[in-house]
Amino acid sequence: MWRWKKRFRWDERESVRVSEVNRKVEERLNEQLADFKAQYLGLLNDMIFQVIDERESGCESSLQITSVLDLERVMKLALLIQGESTERLEEEVKGDYDPELIREIGRKLIQERRKGQGTGT
Numbered sequence: 001m002w003r004w005k006k007r008f009r010w011d012e013r014e015s016v017r018v019s020e021v022n023r024k025v026e027e028r029l030n031e032q033l034a035d036f037k038a039q040y041l042g043l044l045n046d047m048i049f050q051v052i053d054e055r056e057s058g059c060e061s062s063l064q065i066t067s068v069l070d071l072e073r074v075m076k077l078a079l080l081i082q083g084e085s086t087e088r089l090e091e092e093v094k095g096d097y098d099p100e101l102i103r104e105i106g107r108k109l110i111q112e113r114r115k116g117q118g119t120g121t
Helices: 002-007 010-057 068-081 099-118
Strands: none
Touching: 002 010, 010 068
16 A cells, blocks of 8 residues: 555645645635625615615615714725725834934935936936
8 A cells, every 4th residue: 555655646646636625615715705795795885875865865764874873883894895994093103213313314315316416317
């Protein structure tokens, strides 16, 4: 058996087969996930447009978005399904730089710019 295994390279064949099966499974899962996302996004968009239409026409809706918070949740869910960020993160930039070094860099940049203007470039 061991000689057959080596001779027919069963380990290599099994490895190739496993990777092929994994690739096919991943493709199917990705297709299903994309379909689900499209369906959910369509439902959310329909919900948002229904509420907008009903508010403009003055009708009561069977599906109620009764507050800005409800609308925000629906819109965030739609953004999440599309893979967009729903939060804005701002980081404070700390000024741990040497002010003299920054001035020196500024001087060098000004000198380089002047040299470039003097040569016609």
